[in-house]
Amino acid sequence: xxxxxxxxxxxxxxxxxxxxxxxxxxxxxxxxxxxxxxxxxxxxxxxxxxxxxxxxxxxxxxxxxxxxxxxxxxxxxxxxxxxxxxxxxxxxxxxxxxxxxxxxxxxxxxxxxxxxxxxxxxxxxxxxxxxxxxxxxxxxxxxxxxxxxxxxxxxxxxxxxxxxxxxxxxxxxxxxxxxxxxxxxxxxxxxxxxxxxxxxxxxxxxxxxxxxxxxxxxxxxxxxxxxxxxxxxxxxxxxxxxxxxxx
Amino acid sequence: xxxxxxxxxxxxxxxxxxxxxxxxxxxxxxxxxxxxxxxxxxxxxxxxxxxxxxxxxxxxxxxxxxxxxxxxxxxxxxxxxxxxxxxxxxxxxxxxxxxxxxxxxxxxxxxxxxxxxxxxxxxxxxxxxxxxxxxxxxxxxxxxxxxxxxxxxxxxxxxxxxxxxxxxxxxxxxxxxxxxxxxxxxxxxxxxxxxxxxxxxxxxxxxxxxxxxxxxxxxxxxxxxxxxxxxxxxxxxxxxxxxxxxxxxxxxxxxxxxxxxxxxxxxxxxxxxxxxxxxxxxxxxxxxxxxxxxxxxxxxxxxxxxxxxxxxxxxxxxxxxxxxxxxxxxxxxxxxxxxxxxxxxxxxxxxxxxxxxxxxxxxxxxxxxxxxxxxxxxxxxxxx
Numbered sequence: 001x002x003x004x005x006x007x008x009x010x011x012x013x014x015x016x017x018x019x020x021x022x023x024x025x026x027x028x029x030x031x032x033x034x035x036x037x038x039x040x041x042x043x044x045x046x047x048x049x050x051x052x053x054x055x056x057x058x059x060x061x062x063x064x065x066x067x068x069x070x071x072x073x074x075x076x077x078x079x080x081x082x083x084x085x086x087x088x089x090x091x092x093x094x095x096x097x098x099x100x101x102x103x104x105x106x107x108x109x110x111x112x113x114x115x116x117x118x119x120x121x122x123x124x125x126x127x128x129x130x131x132x133x134x135x136x137x138x139x140x141x142x143x144x145x146x147x148x149x150x151x152x153x154x155x156x157x158x159x160x161x162x163x164x165x166x167x168x169x170x171x172x173x174x175x176x177x178x179x180x181x182x183x184x185x186x187x188x189x190x191x192x193x194x195x196x197x198x199x200x201x202x203x204x205x206x207x208x209x210x211x212x213x214x215x216x217x218x219x220x221x222x223x224x225x226x227x228x229x230x231x232x233x234x235x236x237x238x239x240x241x242x243x244x245x246x247x
Numbered sequence: 248x249x250x251x252x253x254x255x256x257x258x259x260x261x262x263x264x265x266x267x268x269x270x271x272x273x274x275x276x277x278x279x280x281x282x283x284x285x286x287x288x289x290x291x292x293x294x295x296x297x298x299x300x301x302x303x304x305x306x307x308x309x310x311x312x313x314x315x316x317x318x319x320x321x322x323x324x325x326x327x328x329x330x331x332x333x334x335x336x337x338x339x340x341x342x343x344x345x346x347x348x349x350x351x352x353x354x355x356x357x358x359x360x361x362x363x364x365x366x367x368x369x370x371x372x373x374x375x376x377x378x379x380x381x382x383x384x385x386x387x388x389x390x391x392x393x394x395x396x397x398x399x400x401x402x403x404x405x406x407x408x409x410x411x412x413x414x415x416x417x418x419x420x421x422x423x424x425x426x427x428x429x430x431x432x433x434x435x436x437x438x439x440x441x442x443x444x445x446x447x448x449x450x451x452x453x454x455x456x457x458x459x460x461x462x463x464x465x466x467x468x469x470x471x472x473x474x475x476x477x478x479x480x481x482x483x484x485x486x487x488x489x490x491x492x493x494x495x496x497x498x499x500x501x502x503x504x505x506x507x508x509x510x511x512x513x514x515x516x517x518x519x520x521x522x523x524x525x526x527x528x529x530x531x532x533x534x535x536x537x538x539x540x541x542x543x544x545x546x547x548x549x550x551x552x553x554x555x556x557x558x559x560x561x562x563x564x565x566x567x568x569x570x571x572x573x574x575x576x577x578x579x580x581x582x583x584x585x586x587x588x589x590x591x592x593x594x595x596x597x598x599x600x601x602x603x604x605x606x607x608x609x610x611x612x613x614x615x616x617x618x619x620x621x622x623x624x625x626x627x628x629x630x631x
Contacts, residue, residue: 085530085533102536137627155535
């Protein structure tokens with residue numbers, strides 16, 4: 001049974017039809033990558049799952065619970081669904097440790113000592129325990145993004161949504177962030193990624209979804225999508241990626 | 248002129264070498280403009296300012312003698328001041344003339360580089376001299392104003408014996424001003440933030456609150472503070488409302504000033520909160536924090552850092568507005584000084600109040616600058 005079920009969702013931004021009957025399923029412990037041209041709605045889809053955007057029609061279910069539409073406790077939803085943004089969005093007025101413990105303390109009502117203990121364990125895992133008391137501005141982009149991932153993990157989410165988390169990084173910093181995602185995948189974290197890192201998608205994803213014109217235009221295993229795409233648009237998109245030297 | 252190279256996307260490119268000789272010239276290497284005119288003007292203006300200074304100092308000496316301030320020490324001071332006044336603008340002016348002459352001499356022997364450097368140095372000295380003269384003349388005018396009409400201005404505004412005798416009385420009355428603005432500032436900090444958050448209340452449910460908060464801000468920002476103080480200070484006791492009517496005059500002043508200043512400060516807060524990028528709100532909400540929690544822990548702490556300078560502006564203007572309580576009869580420093588002024592037919596005590604208000608703002612400004620700097624050093628990389 002799928003952990004995330006997206007059924008026939010529609011959404012418009014003014015005149016622009018972002019989703020036009022989009023369907024998607026993510027199994028538990030599965031890593032799914034969303035690819036597609038910019039503006040195709042990859043980020044919007046992740047934001048809808050997290051309740052940061054509303055959909056016009058259709059429904060999204062997580063663990064069989066409907067999480068869209070009126071009456072949904074979005075704060076409760078977000079406790080279980082972590083999201084990491086392209087631009088990190090760390091809180092610049094707080095230290096790394098304060099960034100990580102804020103939500104566990106205020107939302108999960110953990111004691112400071114307990115929250116800090118868990119935060120330090122997570123920071124140690126990503127090798128940033130020595131930066132616990134630094135402010136985000138003193139960290140490199142890769143370090144900031146790793147902290148942002150830990151901040152989401154500190155809530156103990158069931159699902160992680162990663163929204164082009166390496167797009168704002170210098171190339172040499174990308175791998176340190178992807179290594180964490182790789183580890184999470186090995187541990188069985190359910191993840192939905194919007195990404196332009198095709199090589200990485202091919203490596204970690206169980207399923208690749210090519211988004212185009214408001215629907216999942218084509219989906220399949222990495223071998224199917226990258227090896228033998230069936231649809232014309234998918235082939236055109238992948239050719240552009242290859243021409244740009246990104247695959 | 249070269250023609251476009253086939254196969255390259257760039258258009259024709261002009262280079263110095265490609266142009267026929269004589270078609271265009273490079274002008275920056277020519278002889279310098281003659282600086283002696285400007286140097287002469289600065290000498291003449293400097294000489295005039297020197298004469299005017301000495302004349303004014305003589306007047307000042309006479310005026311001081313009429314109030315019994317005279318003697319060797321005073322004369323020595325005046326002469327020293329006079330010599331400084333002579334030296335200040337004349338030194339660079341004379342230097343400018345000398346450099347101008349060296350420049351033209353170098354030009355006649357064909358040393359273009361030296362001529363240019365001396366001419367530039369001469370113009371720079373002239374501008375220094377002219378700047379000094381301008382400020383000297385402004386100071387002279389101020390001295391003339393103070394000693395005109397047998398020291399009338401000085402005696403009216405700066406009568407030292409009265410200032411000295413009334414100083415303690417005024418300082419004691421200034422406590423009322425301090426009391427009012429200290430309490431009002433604390434209230435304004437809280438009240439302004441509450442109004443700002445009300446103005447930003449989200450969704451259709453927040454709409455009536457937004458409207459009321461907007462109306463409040465429009466009303467109290469438009470209402471002159473003095474009218475507000477008057478209405479509350481005299482109006483509330485007349486209403487006979489229990490508890491409220493028995494408050495002290497200072498409490499009415501605090502209430503009135505909090506309402507007025509709160510309207511401004513609410514807008515300052517709102518500007519600060521809205522200056523924080525929405526992605527911070529998204530990040531906070533995505534972690535499960537509620538709207539108010541996100542404001543409390545993420546948005547407002549960052550917003551407040553942006554608005555500390557305008558917040559200080561509002562506080563200083565609030566501090567000065569405490570002088571308005573004189574319209575409802577509180578004996579604050581200003582009212583006290585008015586009483587002294589009418590008893591002695593001299594405004595020097597009021598000047599004391601002006602000086603006190605002025606003096607208390609300066610350490611606040613420096614303190615806030617330092618606070619911001621320290622905060623920035625802590626949070627930002629690369630700022631020293």
